[in-house]
Amino acid sequence: MKLEATELAIGYGRERIGENLSFTLGPDEIVCLLGPNGCGKTTLFKTLLGLITRLGGKLELGGADISRLARQDIARAIAYVPQAHVPPFPFEVLEVVLMGRTSQLGAFAQPSARDRDAALAALDTIGIEHLAGRDYARLSGGQRQLVLIARALAQEAPLLVMDEPTASLDFGNRLAVLDRIATLARRGSGRGVILSTHDPDQALSLSARVIAMSKGRVLADGPAADVLTPARLSEIYGISLTVERTPSGRRICLPELQSSAATIT
Amino acid sequence: MTRIGLNGALAAGLAALAFGALLVGPFGLTPGQTVAALLGRASDQAQIVVWNIRLPRVAGACLVGAALAAAGASYQALFRNPLVSPDILGVSAGAGLGAVAGIFLSLPVALIQLSAFVGGLAAVAVVMAVAAAVRGGDRVLTLVLTGVVIGALAGAATSLLKVLADPYDQLPAITFWLLGSVASVTSSDILPALPAVALGLLPLVLLRWRINVLSMGDEEARALGIEAGRTRLLVIAAATLVTASVTAVAGVVGWVGLVIPHIARMLVGPGFGRLLPASALLGAGYLLLVDTAARTIAEIEVPLGILTAVIGAPVFVWLLASGRRGWT
Numbered sequence: 001m002k003l004e005a006t007e008l009a010i011g012y013g014r015e016r017i018g019e020n021l022s023f024t025l026g027p028d029e030i031v032c033l034l035g036p037n038g039c040g041k042t043t044l045f046k047t048l049l050g051l052i053t054r055l056g057g058k059l060e061l062g063g064a065d066i067s068r069l070a071r072q073d074i075a076r077a078i079a080y081v082p083q084a085h086v087p088p089f090p091f092e093v094l095e096v097v098l099m100g101r102t103s104q105l106g107a108f109a110q111p112s113a114r115d116r117d118a119a120l121a122a123l124d125t126i127g128i129e130h131l132a133g134r135d136y137a138r139l140s141g142g143q144r145q146l147v148l149i150a151r152a153l154a155q156e157a158p159l160l161v162m163d164e165p166t167a168s169l170d171f172g173n174r175l176a177v178l179d180r181i182a183t184l185a186r187r188g189s190g191r192g193v194i195l196s197t198h199d200p201d202q203a204l205s206l207s208a209r210v211i212a213m214s215k216g217r218v219l220a221d222g223p224a225a226d227v228l229t230p231a232r233l234s235e236i237y238g239i240s241l242t243v244e245r246t247p248s249g250r251r252i253c254l255p256e257l258q259s260s261a262a263t264i265t
Numbered sequence: 266m267t268r269i270g271l272n273g274a275l276a277a278g279l280a281a282l283a284f285g286a287l288l289v290g291p292f293g294l295t296p297g298q299t300v301a302a303l304l305g306r307a308s309d310q311a312q313i314v315v316w317n318i319r320l321p322r323v324a325g326a327c328l329v330g331a332a333l334a335a336a337g338a339s340y341q342a343l344f345r346n347p348l349v350s351p352d353i354l355g356v357s358a359g360a361g362l363g364a365v366a367g368i369f370l371s372l373p374v375a376l377i378q379l380s381a382f383v384g385g386l387a388a389v390a391v392v393m394a395v396a397a398a399v400r401g402g403d404r405v406l407t408l409v410l411t412g413v414v415i416g417a418l419a420g421a422a423t424s425l426l427k428v429l430a431d432p433y434d435q436l437p438a439i440t441f442w443l444l445g446s447v448a449s450v451t452s453s454d455i456l457p458a459l460p461a462v463a464l465g466l467l468p469l470v471l472l473r474w475r476i477n478v479l480s481m482g483d484e485e486a487r488a489l490g491i492e493a494g495r496t497r498l499l500v501i502a503a504a505t506l507v508t509a510s511v512t513a514v515a516g517v518v519g520w521v522g523l524v525i526p527h528i529a530r531m532l533v534g535p536g537f538g539r540l541l542p543a544s545a546l547l548g549a550g551y552l553l554l555v556d557t558a559a560r561t562i563a564e565i566e567v568p569l570g571i572l573t574a575v576i577g578a579p580v581f582v583w584l585l586a587s588g589r590r591g592w593t
Contacts, residue, residue, distance in 0.1 A: 013401070049488055075490030082488075087481055088345045089535035099478050103490030108471040110538060155489070 018216030142173030334548025337522025359388020385509030520577030
């Protein structure tokens with residue numbers, strides 16, 4: 001399954017937020033979407049999921065125009081991992097993960113024993129099967145994020161769209177979630193993941209493909225090590241950055257300390 | 266106790282409660298006589314008391330309570346808000362206006378009920394149409410606010426009719442109707458309401474899984490593969506049909522649809538497949554208790570709406586204060 005955007009224009013109604021966006025997402029790859037606040041990452045994701053209509057260009061899912069597909073067909077191909085939130089009712093973790101099975105069910109059907117097995121397997125893959133009976137609303141932010149990733153897995157869609165999956169997490173949980181994401185899209189898994197992040201280091205440590213966005217346009221698209229040059233990072237974020245190699249050979253981004261004149265946008 | 270077992274226990278409790286309610290009243294009946302009357306083997310007098318007076322009233326209270334609580338549970342899931350009651354989209358205000366207009370025009374009882382039923386459905390239909398015409402913004406919020414507006418308009422029209430109504434003949438009837446009662450319910454009132462309630466409950470039962478998913482919010486529900494707008498429309502239509510049907514029979518009975526789903530959620534959790542039957546059973550039992558109190562605690566009939574408010578308000582405050590276990 002492949003998602004292909006060609007000269008895509010995105011926005012709400014008459015307000016154009018981005019245009020000329022061309023890229024593909026396919027199996028066995030992790031794509032990190034980087035860009036400053038307000039550059040259109042969330043709008044792009046909503047468009048990719050078919051939740052808002054595109055303003056121009058083409059968007060094809062498995063070769064079919066996404067605006068002609070039924071919600072159920074889209075959900076079978078693309079799963080969405082929203083930022084963790086607290087629902088109004090105290091659902092159990094297993095119930096939340098079972099909701100991922102909805103696109104596999106008929107309109108009037110209930111999840112069956114097979115769906116329960118799939119949900120438990122998804123929890124197991126993420127390594128949080130011990131949370132199955134817990135109240136989702138009372139979990140920590142990191143645990144809720146993992147549950148939503150498990151829900152997306154239970155959906156059995158080949159493509160996953162994750163909106164800042166590490167945004168509200170502490171340092172340890174951030175690494176734990178990234179680690180799981182890396183295993184999800186490993187070679188041969190058949191899965192493709194596109195995630196947005198504010199941390200270029202995450203893209204470097206995942207050795208991901210990077211799509212760098214700024215002001216509603218794609219600045220660059222390629223392997224993290226190639227795309228995330230000091231010059232381009234400075235262009236994206238508006239402050240001076242360097243990329244250094246650690247003794248172990250990993251790359252990390254560091255701000256240049258004299259850049260106190262940086263403007264906050 | 267498992268959660269499914271809990272619904273079984275609630276059903277058994279309701280049956281016991283209903284039998285108990287058949288025993289209560291000015292005409293003394295022993296349990297044995299009551300069973301005999303139910304089987305058609307008692308004296309004529311006992312037969313009439315059980316079949317024509319008490320049973321319709323017991324059945325009416327159960328039907329109204331069950332329907333309001335089931336509709337309340339549906340609306341709460343749909344609007345993702347445990348503070349929502351079945352009249353959020355103006356069904357009670359519309360039914361009130363319909364009934365008051367019927368009383369004002371001195372229509373026969375059956376036509377007053379029909380007018381209330383149509384008024385309830387019409388109010389919600391107007392809300393849906395107006396909300397659909399308002400473009401952009403949060404769909405759910407738009408619906409709720411439109412419901413408030415249309416409800417206020419219907420309330421104003423009801424007030425106007427009260428001012429114009431005959432103060433000796435019509436006004437007491439209007440006031441009594443707006444406070445709700447099953448005192449004069451007969452089997453000929455219940456029988457037409459039953460199929461309408463059943464028809465409304467059917468989609469709620471069938472869509473019970475999707476209603477769970479809808480309570481995660483529109484965007485997520487759509488990403489999970491549901492046509493959220495269409496499903497919501499169907500659930501609103503079904504819950505409105507249920508509410509309007511029993512409001513036409515019993516008048517405006519508040520609080521049941523707000524408080525009972527909370528208590529049910531504490532007992533069986535938020536999963537709608539269990540919440541719907543638990544709410545219906547608890548609502549039936551609750552209104553049965555309240556109505557039995559309404560006909561026994563005083564010389565006069567106390568309107569249901571007064572008792573449900575007097576009981577519901579403190580219970581609700583207690584629910585709010587007791588750690589909010591019901592919803593977070």
